[in-house]
Amino acid sequence: MSIPIASKVVKARRDYNTWVATETLEDYALRFTPKSFRKWSELLVANTAIGGISFLALEAIGGSLAISYGFANSFWAIVIVSIIIFLAGLPICYYASEYNIDMDLLTRGAGFGYLGSTITSLIYASFTFIFFALEAAIMAQALELYFHLPLWLGYIICSLIIIPLVFFGVTLINQLQFWTQPIWLILMISPYVFILCKDPQALHQWVNFAGESPSGASFNPLLFGSAATVSFSLIAQIGEQVDYLRFLPDRQPENRRQWWIAAIAAGPGWIVLGAAKQLGGAFLAALAVSQGVSFAKAHEPIQMYLVGFEAIFHNPEVVLGVATFFVIVSQIKINVTNAYAGSLAWSNFFSRLTHSHPGRVVWLVFNVAIALLLMELGVFATLDAVLGLYSNIAIAWVGALVADLVINKPLGFSPSYIEFKRAYLYNINPVGFGSMLVASAIAIAAFLGAFGSTAQAFSSFIALGVAFILSPAIAIVTQGKYYIARENTHFHETSETAIACGICSNLYEPQDMAYCPIYDTAICSLCCSLDARCHDSCKPNPHHPWIAQLQTLYTQKISPHIGQRLLSFLLIFSSISGFIALVLWLFYTQQIAPVVEATAQVQLSFFQLYAVFLVLVAIASWWLVLSEESRQLAQEELDKQNGQLQQEIAERLAAETALQALTQELEARVIARTAELTQALHQLQQAQIHLVQSEKLATLGQLLAGVAHEINNPVGFIFGNLKYAEDYNTDLLNHLRLYQKHYPNPVPEISDHAEEIDLAYLIEDFPHMLSSMKVGIDRIAALSVSLRNFYRCDTTNKVACNIHEGLESTLLILQHRLKANQKRSAIQILKNYGDLSPVECYPGQLNQVFMNLLANAIDALEEERSPLDTQGFQPTISISTILEPNKAIIQIADNGSGMPPEVQARLFEPLFTTKPVGKGTGLGLSISQQIICEKHGGFLSCQSVLGEGTVFKIELPIC
Incomplete structure (x- = not known):
């Protein structure tokens, strides 16, 4: 049963895992390399990987082999071993580049298991610090020769200068x-070019170079096998190549060719140049010996290249x-690679054993420190012995790995993909891990002479x-x-969509994620590796049935506690005692044997010293076992108490949750009741507003209808008699003109009267006066009709109405307000009427909306302005209508001063107004919105910009 992750992951652990996941310094040391981090081109990645094989230990190995085994044995050993290394490197580099994983993750998913690959990480880490020591020793020899630095000081300098160069990982190494x-x-x-041009006989000298070989320059199978064993130690170099190849971009159709070239050239192709460098070292060593350099010095690269540059x-x-x-x-080029690869290997090794990761930089320093110790012990002088012993283990590891990639996966004996996450792997997979252990044990026994001289010479081939x-x-x-402990059913797809880790809260690609049933959340591979509390509970049996059977058999004979203590003791004791034996052996062979005769007494003294160390190591190991057991018991007790505390917390949380639920229920009831009361109050206010407005409209409509009716009667009378007045006027004027025609000389009294009344002007002006009276009567009639149309009583149902008529009626009523006054000039009305079909509406209410909006626009244009603003200002109201599918749009805009946002936010609230007391009720726009939205199912909106004006937009459905 899972519990909330917050109660399982304390803040310290979350912060720690988040810090460990900082990839600026880590370079994805413990995990899959995501696409977001692989930002370099194929050429740059390949160049960086190839730069890592600049190490002069290749020349040193080649020279040492030529001196120890002669030309023929060393030549064929280098060639045959290089071919094998190339073939073994092909599948390794392909899978690592395809899945973007380092050597440890590849080994983990290809037959070794989660903890089984820990041993291979140790093998790989040993390769890095051994070769780091060899390369730094070569550089120290050069510093000694040029700057006369003591070797011990040169070792320190050559080690320390590498650390800052590797601090920022592959980002800086790329540039270097x-x-x-x-x-x-x-x-x-x-x-080489200059030597062969000046002395072509140098090749002949090399071909006939015998060195210290018992067989001279000729071929000897046993010596060939011994030389091959030393050369085989280079097989682990493929791991360093993989550490860079994992940064290759994804293989796509457009970059397929470049991808393969980079993967092969920088992967297994390294051995092509590596073999050439070994043969070149053998050639230069033979040349150096011919020029008087001693056998003891001829295999030093500085001596070789002194001869070459001469x-x-x-x-x-x-x-x-x-x-x-x-x-x-x-040496700097190769040792940044050795140090970088070593930091990755140690990170993998210790993170799985200790479930903690202090950072790759810590293991970088650790790796360099071990290499420095080996240098001070004189590892370079025992080159053949160290590499010969190491190669038997390395070749067993690589052989088991390659067999899984080229046989097991194609034939279906193992999964076709590489699964590297702890959550889905068994701790130990007997396929790869068992093969490596058996092969290593047999090969080391053969190397030590247990099976005769032939098996000793060919121990690496046996491995x-x-x-x-x-x-x-x-x-x-x-x-x-034993490959897959449980199926990955959550994050098996390939996707670039990032997923958040429930522990460190960082985002990772699905290939790097697993589902953790213990924490009940998605977890990244790093946090999964670092977790020490789950004890692999997500897997049905993290070890294996055969291990469980062995444990059952073991516990039947020996107490479980004693057995566990003995196993832990043997593991710690054998590891520490083996390391001390190696140190004493190196010290004896390098410091004591060359200056003191290896008498039985001296050897006995070393054995006695080693025995003392064994006693001390045994005591320390047993103390560590007991301390660890005490820690585990304390941890178990603490876990038990934590479980009880979590149970109590869970019960209190349940009670608190129930109390909160009750409180929330009460609050919800209060909120619901308050909402009901608020709604009732709002409905009451709306009803009151509607009642007042309806009564107001009804009264005003009746009043204006009566006034219009009363005006219409005399207007009709006057309009009806104007025609007769015009006819009578015409008749009278015609009669007067006839009289003037036949009596042109009237009596003085008539002439005086005609002059007094200005008869000529009267005859001319009277028809015009009648025409003006007709125009005035027409206007009065039109106004009467507009009043009746504007305030006509609406029916209970909508009627089809011409929107433009309603707008024109409203403008006619407001015409007196459009004229110029003391505050402004006359308001200009701009009309842009579209081709609207009749709209089903309530005409009276809709005209009321037009009246409110136009009146507000006129009020906005009459607001006080500064003298500068009024100069050249033309107040304007624009009215436009637009027909859109199934709706009509009416826009009324003014170029007034606009409204601030806080006013716009409250514009349609009932009783809200910005006008002084007595100038407005604050109901106009609120009622307008109700008429448009509720009555007509439309939409009323406002857009206003300070200093530019306001636009009201009405949307009405046509049907």
Whole structure:
């Protein structure tokens, strides 16, 4: 049963996991590399990976092999081993580049299990610090020769300068490799070119070089096998190549060719240049010996390239300076790679054992410190022995891994994909892990001479063959059931959509996520690795049935507590005692044996010293076991108390939840009752407003209808008699003209009277006066009709109405307000009427809306303005109508001063007004909105900008 994640993940753990996930420094050290981080081109990634094989240990190995085993044995060992390494590297680099995972994650999902790959991380980490020590020792030798620095000080300097260069991971390493690549290539190739041009016989000398080989320059199978064993130690270099290849962009049809070229050239292709460098080292070592350099010094790269650059430069100081510079550049290029890869390997190793991760930089320093210790112990002098022993383990690991990729997966013995997340893996997979252990044990025994000289010489081939055969054999026997502990049913798709981790709260791609039933949330692979509380409870059996059977058998014979203590003790004791044995062996072979005769007494003293150390280690190991057991018991007790506390918290939370639910229910009832009362009050207010407005409209309508009727009677009388008046006037004037025609000389009294009344003007003006009276009567009649139309009583049903008639009636009524006054000039009316069909509406109420909006527009244009604003200002009201599908739109706009946002927000509230007391009720716009929205099912809106004006928009459905 899962509980809320907040009660499971304390803030300290959440903050810690969030800090660990900071990829600026981490470079996705413990996880899949997402697409968002892979921002480099194929060429740049390949260039960085190829730059990592600049290490001069290749030349040193080649020179050492040539000196120890002669030309033929060393040559064929390098060639045959390089071919095998190339073939083994192909599937490894393909899967790592395709799934964007490092060597540890690839091993984890290809037959080794979650904890099984921990051992391989240790093998890989050993490779990085061994070769870091070798490369730094080579650079220290150059510093000793050029600057006369003591070797111990040179070791420290060569180690410390690498740390800041690797601090920011592949981001800085990319730039370092890019800028140093041309210099390194030129300085590496040019000595060979000049030597062969000046002395073609140098190749003949190399072919016949015998060194210290018992067989001379000829071929000897046993010596060939011994040389191959040393060369096989380079097989782990493929892990460093993979650490860079995981940053390749996704393979798409448009970049398929570049992707394959980069994956092969920078992946398994490294050994092509690596083999050439080994052969070049053997060649330069033979040349150095021919020029008087001792066997003990001839395999040192600085000595080799001193001989090489002497073919280019004649000045000894220039030769020494260029050779030293080349060694420094080469060793920095490779040691940033060794240190970077080592920090990744140690991060993987300790994060799974301790469930904590202090950061990749901590393990970077740790890796460099181990390499420094090996340098101070003289690891370079035991190059063949160290690499020969190491190669047997490395080749067993790679052999088991390659067998799973090229046999088990294609044949269906294992899943076709790479699953690397802890949540879905068994801790131990016997396919890869078991194959590696068996092959390593057999190969080391052979290397130590347990099976004779032939098996000793070919121990590395034995390791490769045994691992390669055992992996599919174990997969067939186990039917591949130890690859996947539980199916991934949540995040198996490939997608770029980021998912938040429930622990660290960061976003990751689905390929990096798992579902955790313990926390009941999505969890990233890093947080899953760091969690120590779940004890793999998400998996039915995190170990395996066969381990459970062994545990059952074991507990039947020995107490479970004693057995667990003994197992822990043996693990810690063997690890520490093995490391101390290695240190004492290196110290004895490098510091004691060269100066003191290896007598039985000296050897016994070392054995006695080692025995003392074993006693101390045993005591310390047992103390660690008991301390860990005490810690676990305390943790179990604490977990139990936490469980009880969580149960009590859960009960109190349940009670609190019930109380909150009751409180919320009461609050909801109060809110519902308040809402009902508010709604009732609002309805009452609306009813009151409607009642007042209806009564007002009814009274005003009756009054105006009566006034219009009373005006209409005399207007009709006058209008009806004007025609007769015009006819009578015409008749009288015609009669007067006839009289003047026949009696042109009237008596003086008539002439005086005609002059007094200005008869000529009267005859001319009287018809005009009658015409003006007719115009006035027409206007009075039109006004009467407008009053009747505007305030006519609405029916209970909507009627089809011409919107334009209502607008014109409203404008006619308001015509007196449109004239100029002391505050402003005459208001200009701009009409832009569209072709509207009749609209079903309540005409009287709709005309009331037009009246309110036009009256407000006129009021806005009459507001006080500054003298500067009124200069040249033409007050204007624009009326436009637009026909749209199923609706008519009427817009009434003015160019007044506009309204601020706070006024617009309250514009349609009842009783809200910005006018002084007595100038407005605050009901006009509220009633208008109700008429448009509620009565007509339309929409009324307002847009206003200060200083620019206001636009009211009415939308009415046509039907």
